[in-house]
Amino acid sequence: MLAEERALYLALVQQGFSNRQACAVVGVNERTGREWRYGRPVGRKKGPRLPAHEAGVVASSDRCARAIEAGGSSRYLGEEERIRIADRLREKASVRAIAAELGRSPSTISREIRRNSHPESAAYRPHAAHARAKARRPRPKPGKIGQNQQLREIVQHWLTLRWSPEQISRKLRLRFPDRPEMHVTHETIYQALYVQGRGELRRELTRALRTGRALRRPRRAPDQRAPRFAAPMVMISERPPEAADRAVPGHWEGDLIIGKDQGSAIGTLVERATRYVMLVHLPGNREAVTVRDALIETMRELPAHLKRSLTWDQGAEMGLHHQFSLAAEIPVYFCDPHSPWQRGSNENTNGLLRQYFPKGTDLSVHNREHLHAVAAELNGRPRKTLGWDTPAERLAMLLSTTN
Incomplete structure (x- = not known):
């Protein structure tokens, strides 16, 4: 009965909304949102635990954009704020002055102007800037390796030669110094190998890595570190x-x-x-x-x-x-x-x-x-x-x- 609400909630979470913010936009209880996001605990009468990625429901980016424009999260700049930025820039106001008026960080305003100004004239046009921001917002984003067939073939070939991802990353910059689309970091290659659902690189290529692992081993969180010694330390x-x-x-x-x-x-x-x-x-x-x-x-x-x-x-x-x-x-x-x-x-x-x-x-x-x-x-x-x-x-x- 709540399929549309659930789809909108999951899409908002993918865009960075917290559980409380997304539930407030959709209009459901926070407990319901946690169940949608993490699945139902084992033992509940409603059925077995279902991970969120198995829900099979995807919301459209238009609905997400309308929810955000309705006042969902203060994390994102709205269209009215961008209009105010453009007006103040024409008045030669400083970035810090604009940030103080909008209650934002100066780095937020500086980054907004730098990223969403016109690529050729460098003029800041609020409606075009808002459209660019909306186009970049949907998640998950397609990977760089998956979009570039030449890059994917070169990376796969060098992986079969047992090159490490860092060696591949450095060699790509030397081989194609004037082609940024052929530059990737070693972490991008690892993500293409290990992250499920992307399919950018063949999974069997993980055997050519130094570790040969088919799954990535996560690092421990700082509060989950193993004890330094067998006997507890007195600090x-x-x-x-x-x-x-x-x-x-x-x-x-x-x-x-x-x-x-x-x-x-x-x-x-x-x-x-x-x-x-x-x-x-x-x-x-x-x-x-x-x-x-x-x-x-x-x-x-x-x-x-x-x-x-x-x-x-x-x-x-x-x-x-x-x-x-x-x-x-x-x-x-x-x-x-x-x-x-x-x-x-x-x-x-x-x-x-x-x-x-x-x-x-x-x-x-x-x-x-x-x-x-x-x-x-x-x-x-x-x-x-x-x-x-x-x-x-x-x-x-x-x-x-x-x-």
């Missing part, structure tokens, strides 16, 4: 506030400095209050087991009141952080992704250590004794941030006060 936002002001000693920052070809590493530990440095010997590799054992051995030398917390980035070398935390009796907190300033003391110390361990060198040649000597030299260097005391002096002062 830096939960670290005790006393660690931030550096008033209480015993809060450490840690990281690795990497050697040539990612083949060797040295662990670095910096105490936040005193800037005292300890270097961790990592023989052979920097796997999670190796880092765990080396950190346990290094932190074992510290008294209990100097083991309050350890802050690290989310590197894979800390995959066994829960085992280290239990064995060394020190909680581990993790920085946010791409936030090195949350371990500022450690990053600064790593820069100082590059005087001793330059980038691009093999760090596995340095034995444990040499690392201790470098740490001792760095801890004996006066620091401006400590009032020209050395980290070793500050640490010794803390230990004597505690004793």
Whole structure:
């Protein structure tokens, strides 16, 4: 009974209307619109769940245009707004002034003038501009590869030679530099292969891709990312506030400095209050087991009141952080992704250590004794941030006060 309303609703959704906006234009309940769009939930008495793309109903673009002109969505510029734009352009008004009068973004007005002006005279004529906008609005749009037979044959031929879509895209621009109709991006080629219903490229050509997949694997949404480690991380936002002001000693920052070809590493530990440095010997590799054992051995030398917390980035070398935390009796907190300033003391110390361990060198040649000597030299260097005391002096002062 609602076939026409359903057709109009689906067409409006394809044009970018939200469920609420489309339902308001058609005059149905929002729940009905959700059922039309996503299908009925399993278990409802009205019948099995039917996806929207199987409805088999297509509305005409004229009905959609009439609904939009009736005041459906403020997302699109109306014909009256375009007339106002043309009038103000003749009065030499600025784009920002026009946007303020219409309650639109300046970029919306600028894009409207650029896209819908006359292609030859560059004059903005409101009724012609409105017609151009309406002609571009219907969805889905035909693909570029499907409309150009020569382009389709060339792309298919190069795919059979096992060229990647990016190689094809770049080669087309070199082969046809003056023919924009022969230029496509690699994403356009992927869409022509994977999107159902388009039929622009033969589906069996997916076997020639590197992955050989017949279906595209969607990326996870940011809120659906897999956990970084098997054991849950405790983030830096939960670290005790006393660690931030550096008033209480015993809060450490840690990281690795990497050697040539990612083949060797040295662990670095910096105490936040005193800037005292300890270097961790990592023989052979920097796997999670190796880092765990080396950190346990290094932190074992510290008294209990100097083991309050350890802050690290989310590197894979800390995959066994829960085992280290239990064995060394020190909680581990993790920085946010791409936030090195949350371990500022450690990053600064790593820069100082590059005087001793330059980038691009093999760090596995340095034995444990040499690392201790470098740490001792760095801890004996006066620091401006400590009032020209050395980290070793500050640490010794803390230990004597505690004793």
